[in-house]
Amino acid sequence: MIIWWLKALLVLIGVEHLGIAVLEMRGAPAKQASVFGMPLEFVKQPHAQIALANQGVYNLMLGAAMLASAFTIAGAAFVTVALILLVFLLVVGVYGGVTVTRKIFLVQVLPAVIGLALVLIALMA
Numbered sequence: 001m002i003i004w005w006l007k008a009l010l011v012l013i014g015v016e017h018l019g020i021a022v023l024e025m026r027g028a029p030a031k032q033a034s035v036f037g038m039p040l041e042f043v044k045q046p047h048a049q050i051a052l053a054n055q056g057v058y059n060l061m062l063g064a065a066m067l068a069s070a071f072t073i074a075g076a077a078f079v080t081v082a083l084i085l086l087v088f089l090l091v092v093g094v095y096g097g098v099t100v101t102r103k104i105f106l107v108q109v110l111p112a113v114i115g116l117a118l119v120l121i122a123l124m125a
Contacts, residue, residue, distance in 0.1 A: 002118055002121050002122045002125060003075075003078065003079070003122060005118055006078075006079070006082055006115065006118040006119065006122060007070040007078070008070075009111065009114060009115050009118065010066045010067070010069060010070040010082060010085070010115065011066070011067060011070050012111070013063075013066050013089065013111050013112075013115070014062075014063040014064070014065075014066030014067035014070065015063065015067070016063070016107070016111075017059045017060070017062050017063030017066065018059075018060065018063040018064070018067075020056070020059045020063075021056040021057070021059040021060035021063060022056070023035060023056075024052045024053060024055050024056030024059060025052070025053045025056035025057070025060070026056075029043045029044045029049070030043075032052060036052075036100065036101065037100065037101040037103075062085070062088070062089065062092075065085055066085055069081045069082065069085065079119055079122050079123065082115065082119055083116070083119045086112045086115040086116050086119065087112075087116070089108055089111070089112040089115075090108075090109060090112040090113065090116065092108065093105065093107075093108030093109035093112055094109055096108065097109055
């Protein structure tokens with residue numbers, strides 16, 4: 001049963017990161033500035049758009065990896081892959097929460113912590 005909850009959480013986090021990727025790669029600069037807490041003048045700069053798109057690729061791949069693992073991997077292998085992806089999300093989220101905006105703690109770190117708790121429960125079962 002815990003594995004089911006862990007898979008559901010990874011699907012939700014994966015979809016969330018696909019949405020973040022779309023915003024970073026294709027979002028309107030005004031929306032990007034608002035969501036990421038950056039000055040609009042900065043976000044409109046070509047180099048800032050390139051950096052956001054590059055960051056979007058990372059979020060796209062993280063979301064895709066979470067979705068793919070939830071639907072294609074089972075058992076102990078899934079728990080291991082989930083652990084790796086959630087630790088990655090935790091590290092990236094903490095760094096982003098400290099350097100970009102505190103909202104990242106809620107959006108990325110909290111789901112990672114919940115997922116890691118589910119991984120620990122699964123490992124103890």
